Amino acid sequence: MSDPAVQVSNLTFGFGGPSPILKDLSFSVPRGGRCLLVGANGAGKSTLLTILAGKRLVKNSGVRVIGKNPFDDGAQNITYLGTEWAHNPIVRRDVPVSRLLRSLGAQRYPDRCAELLEIMDVDPDWHMHEVSDGQRRRVQIVLGLMEPWELLLLDEVTVDLDVLVRAELLSFLRKETETRNATILYATHIFDGLGGWPTHVAHIVDGVVDVVRDLTSPSGFPELTEAKRTRMEQAGAVGASVLDNSPLLMVVEKWLRDDSSRIRKEGRRNQEGKVMTKWEILSENMKEYGDKFYNYWN
Numbered sequence: 001m002s003d004p005a006v007q008v009s010n011l012t013f014g015f016g017g018p019s020p021i022l023k024d025l026s027f028s029v030p031r032g033g034r035c036l037l038v039g040a041n042g043a044g045k046s047t048l049l050t051i052l053a054g055k056r057l058v059k060n061s062g063v064r065v066i067g068k069n070p071f072d073d074g075a076q077n078i079t080y081l082g083t084e085w086a087h088n089p090i091v092r093r094d095v096p097v098s099r100l101l102r103s104l105g106a107q108r109y110p111d112r113c114a115e116l117l118e119i120m121d122v123d124p125d126w127h128m129h130e131v132s133d134g135q136r137r138r139v140q141i142v143l144g145l146m147e148p149w150e151l152l153l154l155d156e157v158t159v160d161l162d163v164l165v166r167a168e169l170l171s172f173l174r175k176e177t178e179t180r181n182a183t184i185l186y187a188t189h190i191f192d193g194l195g196g197w198p199t200h201v202a203h204i205v206d207g208v209v210d211v212v213r214d215l216t217s218p219s220g221f222p223e224l225t226e227a228k229r230t231r232m233e234q235a236g237a238v239g240a241s242v243l244d245n246s247p248l249l250m251v252v253e254k255w256l257r258d259d260s261s262r263i264r265k266e267g268r269r270n271q272e273g274k275v276m277t278k279w280e281i282l283s284e285n286m287k288e289y290g291d292k293f294y295n296y297w298n
């Protein structure tokens with residue numbers, strides 16, 4: 001068996017206040033896992049994710065991520081996506097999405113970039129100062145996921161996505177773990193649409209990982225089995241799968257899927273009159289920028 005993707009042993013961390021935020025915390029996530037990190041506001045989820053991303057120095061650290069200490073050894077192959085990016089003034093300037101993508105090397109990952117543009121329904125012609133918060137978030141996700149990663153740390157970045165885009169993103173992420181053995185740790189408060197998605201659920205309470213449940217084992221999550229049984233009884237035993245997600249979610253997701261295919265038919269057309277893919281639009285736009293490289297992130 002290979003090393004876990006994330007291995008944390010007896011981690012204690014504080015911001016200098018009277019008591020630590022993370023207290024002797026231990027847990028692990030196997031490679032290829034999709035682990036949800038759940039817990040109340042202030043439980044320590046973001047703090048833990050930023051430590052795993054190598055953004056905070058921890059003393060005497062028992063933190064190993066992809067076999068390394070992420071702070072000392074650098075966070076190669078680790079991608080962290082948090083909510084703070086949307087407040088960065090750069091992403092509110094009058095800059096076209098195509099330029100941002102080019103500045104982060106979209107041409108190095110044509111297939112991934114093409115797929116992500118479609119999944120996240122990002123229009124390369126958008127200008128960042130004119131987009132909505134949810135659209136800005138979608139651009140962030142394309143930029144963040146374009147380069148392949150071994151561990152993805154997601155801190156509640158899906159809150160402002162519409163249900164269709166969120167569903168598409170979740171299935172892309174599942175494929176990444178299944179085909180590349182990549183690993184995901186995802187802190188969220190929104191569980192609708194996540195039925196059947198995680199392989200593990202870690203519950204953090206007041207700076208301590210209380211339990212990690214394994215959904216890959218039939219008896220690995222007894223509370224969930226019990227909750228499904230109760231709902232089945234209440235619903236008249238209509239079948240476990242329909243109980244994974246709410247009926248309202250299923251209706252809204254179908255509406256948005258229909259909206260999306262209608263809007264796509266009205267998209268930008270090439271000289272032959274055929275609707276262009278997002279990647280074709282991006283490729284056209286990138287040509288305009290020539291070889292001049294401008295790094296917006298410096």
Ligand SMILES: Nc1ncnc2c1ncn2[C@@H]1O[C@H](COP(=O)(O)OP(=O)(O)OP(=O)(O)O)[C@@H](O)[C@H]1O
Pocket residue numbers: 015021039040041042043044045046047048
């Ligand atoms: N920079 C900081 N300085 C001091 N205390 C902080 C700092 N950042 C977070 N904290 C404290 O650490 C605790 C854990 O915060 P954290 O953001 O990790 O929680 P969380 O589980 O991600 O919460 P939420 O669900 O609200 O996002 C909170 O009590 C918070 O007040």
